[in-house]
Amino acid sequence: MKGKTSPESAAENSAQMHTLEAIVASMIMVGIIIFTIQATSLTPLTSSTANAHIEAQLQTMGQDMLSALAYSAYGQDSQLKKDIQNWDGTKYVWNGSGYRSTDSQNKGLQDSSLADVLKLIAVPRGIAHNVHFSWVTDDGIMSDEPYIYNGDPSDNAVIISKKVVLSDNDVGNKSVFTADTGIPDADSSTDFYNIVNVKMTLWRM
Incomplete structure (x- = not known):
């Protein structure tokens, strides 16, 4: 057994x-x-993966900044719109302590929520940045002008944008606003003035 x-x-x-x-x-x-x-x-994907991670972080950071600035309470203008309303066509650069006009170092960028947010978030982290305003001209051509300019972006730069609709009431004196900024009245027969595309470019130094 x-x-x-x-x-x-x-x-x-x-x-x-x-x-x-x-x-x-x-x-x-x-x-x-x-x-x-x-x-x-x-x-060669190791560095590319790292770059992609950095770009994703910058993309999220830029979207959060513009989204926060584009928010407007009922009956009030957004901070982003106010920055466009207060702009006089001047280009500003970061000089290490503040944003100064390229035409005169004595002229600083005042009452700008974009500048305040970039100074608070981007500058301490060593993130270079440009901000451009673009719009359609009377000839139907896209015009692009720098608001804050800090040099040519690197290859791993990211671009985030927000469109801001302007009405005649938003710009006040249309002739003065057009002369200062170059942004024309796209439709003089209605209250619609123009659409400004705020384009933010971010990259690591």
């Missing part, structure tokens, strides 16, 4: 089988990790 397997022996065999399975699974996982590391090191 064949001897019966004792409960203790069966339990021991089962434990050994589980241990063997765990070892095999561990070896497979280690093999997968090694293969992944080797494959990554053989391709």
